[in-house]
Amino acid sequence: MSQYDYLVVGAGLFGAVFAHEAALKGKKIKVIEKRSHLAGNIYTKKVEDIHVHTYGAHIFHTSDKAIWDYVNQFAEFNRYTNSPIANYKGEIYNLPFNMNTFNRLWGVVTPEQAMAKIEEQRAVLDGKKPENLEEQAISLVGTDIYEKLIKDYTEKQWGKACRDLPAFIIRRLPVRLTYDNNYFNDTYQGIPIGGYTQIVEKLLAHQNIDLEVNVDFFAEKAAYLKDFPKIIFTGMIDQFFDYQLGELEYRSLQFETEVVDKENYQGNAVVNYTDAETPYTRIIEHKHFEFGTQPKTVITKEFPKTWKQGDEPYYPVNNERNNRLYKAYKALADKEQQVIFGGRLGQYRYYDMHQVIAAALQCVKKEVR
Ligand code: FAD
Numbered sequence: 001m002s003q004y005d006y007l008v009v010g011a012g013l014f015g016a017v018f019a020h021e022a023a024l025k026g027k028k029i030k031v032i033e034k035r036s037h038l039a040g041n042i043y044t045k046k047v048e049d050i051h052v053h054t055y056g057a058h059i060f061h062t063s064d065k066a067i068w069d070y071v072n073q074f075a076e077f078n079r080y081t082n083s084p085i086a087n088y089k090g091e092i093y094n095l096p097f098n099m100n101t102f103n104r105l106w107g108v109v110t111p112e113q114a115m116a117k118i119e120e121q122r123a124v125l126d127g128k129k130p131e132n133l134e135e136q137a138i139s140l141v142g143t144d145i146y147e148k149l150i151k152d153y154t155e156k157q158w159g160k161a162c163r164d165l166p167a168f169i170i171r172r173l174p175v176r177l178t179y180d181n182n183y184f185n186d187t188y189q190g191i192p193i194g195g196y197t198q199i200v201e202k203l204l205a206h207q208n209i210d211l212e213v214n215v216d217f218f219a220e221k222a223a224y225l226k227d228f229p230k231i232i233f234t235g236m237i238d239q240f241f242d243y244q245l246g247e248l249e250y251r252s253l254q255f256e257t258e259v260v261d262k263e264n265y266q267g268n269a270v271v272n273y274t275d276a277e278t279p280y281t282r283i284i285e286h287k288h289f290e291f292g293t294q295p296k297t298v299i300t301k302e303f304p305k306t307w308k309q310g311d312e313p314y315y316p317v318n319n320e321r322n323n324r325l326y327k328a329y330k331a332l333a334d335k336e337q338q339v340i341f342g343g344r345l346g347q348y349r350y351y352d353m354h355q356v357i358a359a360a361l362q363c364v365k366k367e368v369r
Pocket residue numbers: 009010011012013014015032033034035039040041042055056057058059060061215216217218234235236314315342343344345351352353354356
């Protein structure tokens with residue numbers, strides 16, 4: 001048996017919060033990470049003096065004061081408010097769907113006029129309760145916005161027809177009858193000054209925690225199970241069980257990052273391309289998250305990709321088939337006394353960062369005495 005109380009598999013946010021809190025309670029923890037760096041998908045690194053969000057744009061937002069205070073222990077946050085814009089064949093629309101969007105699209109000026117337009121367009125549903133993403137979108141914002149700003153973007157992003165996707169995905173976006181371009185409804189929002197990586201570095205900087213990178217759990221699975229009394233696993237739950245019940249579906253991404261020799265490339269941190277022809281979903285211009293004034297800029301194009309074994313599994317695909325299969329894996333996991341499954345991949349959930357922190361804190365409370 002090893003000298004450690006816990007093995008944490010994955011140095012992402014879930015693993016790091018768990019390790020940190022368990023260390024504060026006097027436990028000894030070994031963290032292994034298969035990538036060459038810590039922080040999982042919130043990893044940021046400096047390029048041209050700009051903090052680049054290596055695995056996609058990350059904006060921290062929450063309405064939970066306790067979670068906001070928690071994360072503020074590890075970084076100071078700026079006042080960034082996410083206000084992406086959509087580019088549909090050269091036409092620019094404000095997101096999320098709000099009076100600015102409705103005005104640009106229909107020329108309407110008042111909330112009553114916008115509501116009347118949406119009501120008129122949602123009539124195609126004939127009062128039917130929305131059962132998939134297409135119906136949910138039309139019910140929320142009507143057919144015009146669905147056609148220009150949702151349908152093609154969503155089908156690129158997920159590689160599936162909107163009719164075959166769950167309604168909850170589009171409910172992530174607010175719909176507002178006010179002229180408010182804030183992408184989130186939450187009370188607290190911002191970007192950590194100096195990037196996200198420092199948060200995980202500070203979480204793991206404790207004498208009771210040892211971190212090893214470039215180590216894949218599956219290279220020595222049997223030995224780890226033999227040596228460690230308890231394991232916190234934040235990788236893919238189906239892989240842990242050798243895909244014995246079948247593969248869960250994930251969505252992968254390819255990021256293409258380039259330095260551009262101009263000060264300001266697109267005038268906004270996030271621009272979504274909502275047409276079918278553009279092969280990427282969005283372009284991120286990282287400096288705008290921190291109001292940067294550097295002479296050059298760094299942009300990242302995000303290309304969605306079908307996931308296959310060996311690719312990075314960025315998103316769980318929470319449709320009915322996969323949720324059913326996950327439940328079957330969860331039943332196996334519940335029988336596994338030695339291993340606790342956490343995070344986006346371990347729990348197969350479309351978790352945001354604040355939710356991952358809350359789940360990890362909950363897990364420590366339950367598990368570590
Ligand atoms: P991860 O960050 O995936 O960490 C898991 C770690 O485990 C990884 O480092 C992985 O390499 C490691 N690992 C896996 N298997 C093994 C193994 N076998 N052996 C060793 N190590 C292993 N959230 C927000 O709140 N706001 C946003 O704006 C936002 N934008 C996002 C944009 C994109 C493109 C993506 C993909 C996610 C976004 N998120 C956002 C979600 C956020 O990234 C997650 O909630 C959070 O990072 C999940 O943390 P985690 O620890 O569960 O997973």
